Amino acid sequence: MASSDQDVTLLSSWASPFSMRAKLALLLKGIEHEDLPQDLGNKSKILLESNPVHKKVPVLIHKGKPIAESAIIVHYIDEVWPGTSPLLPKDAFLRAEHRFWTDFIDKKLLDCLMRFMRGDAKNEEFIENCELLEGAFTKLGNEEEGPFFGGVRMSFLDVMLAPYAVWIPGIAGVMGLKPASQEQCPRLHNFFQAVLAHPAAKLALPTVEALKEFLVARSAVYRGK
Amino acid sequence: MASSDQDVTLLSSWASPFSMRAKLALLLKGIEHEDLPQDLGNKSKILLESNPVHKKVPVLIHKGKPIAESAIIVHYIDEVWPGTSPLLPKDAFLRAEHRFWTDFIDKKLLDCLMRFMRGDAKNEEFIENCELLEGAFTKLGNEEEGPFFGGVRMSFLDVMLAPYAVWIPGIAGVMGLKPASQEQCPRLHNFFQAVLAHPAAKLALPTVEALKEFLVARSAVYRGK
Structure with a gap:
């Protein structure tokens, strides 16, 4: 296409x-x-x-x-441009799930990260959100088929979550966020690794190092100073 | 269907x-x-x-x-249940517009009303949001075809906005919100009148009087007292 x-x-x-x-x-x-x-x-x-x-x-x-x-x-x-592999699944219930978790990322995960950067959220709250996403992987993604919600291919929800593959390590490096461990959230961990290795994601996302530099320059703004 | x-x-x-x-x-x-x-x-x-x-x-x-x-x-x-008259239009750009204004209602209109109820938003901000919605009607709805974004039938965005046909008069009656006048927002005004007269909306929405009683009982909570 x-x-x-x-x-x-x-x-x-x-x-x-x-x-x-x-x-x-x-x-x-x-x-x-x-x-x-x-x-x-x-x-x-x-x-x-x-x-x-x-x-x-x-x-x-x-x-x-x-x-x-x-x-x-x-x-x-x-x-x-639906092409041969649409991002959203065909099944209406799965489409609803992709939209639900997109909304969760925007309302809960991002909000929690923004508050953490301002010093207004605890690391535990972030880990709890990661554990909920881990549950979504268990429910929606088939581990044997690949690291993404869409299996070997990225689907709608994979695109929605992908930017956090650099944002989470960025905030960890600059502001001391402790990410969920591989033991706590193995599927989420594999997902982020697969995003960082994905050819299209490598073009669409900055490197973690570049994002860290951006966050260092912005950290005073985020902390309201 | x-x-x-x-x-x-x-x-x-x-x-x-x-x-x-x-x-x-x-x-x-x-x-x-x-x-x-x-x-x-x-x-x-x-x-x-x-x-x-x-x-x-x-x-x-x-x-x-x-x-x-x-x-x-x-x-x-x-x-x-797409039926003979789907709620979302067929055209992808119009679908995006319905989703955009839904997001606007949830992020801006509702947020502004909630803050007004807590005493943290000015009436002018609410009027500005209504004027933006009036612009959406001018852009998306054909006045000659009917009062809804979907013309004579309710469409997706009509369903999303319909509850405010009782919520806005409810907050006006109990908490002194001054709604946009018919002169300021004629299409929005016609829309709310059409919602209140619509058979399905009459079943799905409470009366303004019932909502006022609810808001009186809840006003102390909304105001954080």
């Missing part, structure tokens, strides 16, 4: 976990696109015009029409 | 705007189901077991499998 004339542009910011999702989905589908990296400290006219409500990245612009919010963008990509 | 043997149960709470969405979608599709109203002050075993992560209503249980989170439930209902 590679395409050369689809008129696809991605407004993104390299350290944004939401931007990484959109970029990863485009790469997994083989969709040619133009990247327009955004300076979030000095928002561009195209960003303000294409996402006037939230003024945030990522925004996918397809044939002149803007789509915002990472999970909505990945839904859109999957619907417009 | 009415069904009598689908084994559908809805765990809900009558005043919950999220529960109203799930109930309304079931009624619009003509899906027979059992209602299991929940006492949120004394959570039932079935609620805790079917939504162990959030422990919240609504939960739809279909053939023994639980689905949580209202927007995810309505997606599920639309996918399992």
